[in-house]
Amino acid sequence: MTKLKDVAEKANVSLATASLAMSNSTLVNERTKEKIRLLAEELGYYPNINAQRLARRKSYNICLMLNSKYFFKSSNIYYLRVIGGVIKEAERTEYSITFSFYGDLESKNPLGRAGSDLSIKNFDGIIIFDVIEREMLELLLKKADIPVVLVDNHGNYPDVYAVDNDDFGGAYKATKYLIDLGHKKIGYIGLPETHPLGRECISGFKKALNDSSLKEFAFYDKCKLGIRSGKIGAQEILDSNKHLPSAFFCTNDFIAIGAMEEFKRHGFLIPQDFSFIGMDDMDISSEVEPSLTTVKIEMEALGQVGIKKLISIINDSYDGDIKTILSNQIIERDTCRRIN
């Protein structure tokens, strides 16, 4: 393995000059710099990142904290997308990503690797992905004296740097979309208000109705995030024997898909009997029949913007807002119809 010293010797310069040249310092003569860099290339020189990191007193290591339960149980491709955004962006920088799973508050090492073994001290910053309990976050914040950015925590914790999707705005937009199509009886199937995402969605939903002086029909908020949940929601709504709405807004696409399936099983037609709009825009959403109209969430961007933000905070060059909100847009497909 060629090292910087070899390059320096071949170039007849000192180690120091070679080092400066490689880091493109203005302190060194352009011609010398050019010569050294060319030589480095020829010799196949690559810096040893461990030596660099040691000398620079910086780990260039970012911890990506994931809730191990969500991560390993979820069937949600959303994780893959957000993580993809993080690691793709990281690849363009000098930073490495180390994954760390955190578990239950009751367990011996709630914070996982980040909290003990490797120690927080070996990271320059932390990204926490998805909803995290308050206690866990506080435990971490107390222990870590390094920057933390929350990604997709749905706007909990006002004082902590965060990147979020505009859940509220998305829900508002979706509901407004149904209203603009002429729907006056609109139902909700989704997460409860106790879930941060549910809270945002329900507020957006209700605000949109309010702004048009409407009230919700059929409000089912006992869902989790899967298809099965949507089915149960639809079932419950049918069983309740109340007046049925003409359209539904659902917290996510899986719920919408499950609900539609259940309605179809009962002989209803989509969108003739019920219009549906979801949120996420999963790959499957365009493949179901009829294809689902939804609010597209930029998942990769969540991860990408999150790590960019963290890195600039680490480098003391961040001067934006504590919260970054990513906008979203409606993808029109075939589950919503205009009514008079």
Added chain:
Amino acid sequence: MTKLKDVAEKANVSLATASLAMSNSTLVNERTKEKIRLLAEELGYYPNINAQRLARRKSYNICLMLNSKYFFKSSNIYYLRVIGGVIKEAERTEYSITFSFYGDLESKNPLGRAGSDLSIKNFDGIIIFDVIEREMLELLLKKADIPVVLVDNHGNYPDVYAVDNDDFGGAYKATKYLIDLGHKKIGYIGLPETHPLGRECISGFKKALNDSSLKEFAFYDKCKLGIRSGKIGAQEILDSNKHLPSAFFCTNDFIAIGAMEEFKRHGFLIPQDFSFIGMDDMDISSEVEPSLTTVKIEMEALGQVGIKKLISIINDSYDGDIKTILSNQIIERDTCRRIN
């Protein structure tokens, strides 16, 4: 930041002794060791991994190579599972994972980060995940003088260390299962033989038929891996106007789900008219109606076994086979019926 030197001073021992104690060497007295370790804990000492790695002349860094196209386009939760297996297992070791995306052979840096910037020389080993083109692999192998393990490459490249699911066996088992239920007319909907996974599945499928002196009915092999593909397959089979089988084996669950949907749309009943067995056992597979019988693939294990194998190769302690084949098993659900 407390460093080892601080610990050593407090303990009234030399740096060397402290170092030996921390790495649990037998060279140092049990009592001294105990004292040092306790003190380290008290002082909140954590080793600086960069210094460690530099001194040990080892990067403890493993490169996980992913095909950027598959990774970012696939809706397949399978990626998340396998990667989850890798990083979860890595968390238990001293090794870090660095992701690297490779792209087209035509592009400037086909090998991505692993090939240029950071350089292969900063890795102790490489895991290549999923199918990779021969040329790309050879490019990499030529450049890298470090261990490489292929994960889920479906048994291409006989000379390279690999961990694979038993695709052939799974397909054989699935087909045999249908035969044992009394089916004599069995169809295939899935990947073509030109795809490594298709190749394995088709051989397993045909072998099982052969062993029972049967021939395939309705063979559609123009699928990709998504739901839509399955729909098209079913459509094609219906259009072909040939004699229809009583059961289908599909390369994966998405294809099976798509095909079933299409058949249902045409008024057929599952499993009354057609039995179906898929492969993978996705979360969605148990949520569709009727829930899908399938061959469960241990995705997390693929990643976990893969990195374990790589690490022992790195440490010269591997003495197993070049190929590791993980077995799988049938999950019986509601899409297969017995016929007489």
Added chain:
DNA sequence: TTGTAGGCGTTATCAA
């Protein structure tokens, strides 16, 4: 069983 001292490959501080 413990300590001394040199080295891992870079960067950074001075002085030249």
Added chain:
DNA sequence: TTGATAACGCCTACAA
């Protein structure tokens, strides 16, 4: 604009 030289924090002969 360049060059010596001392860090960075840890590991590991070798000596004691």
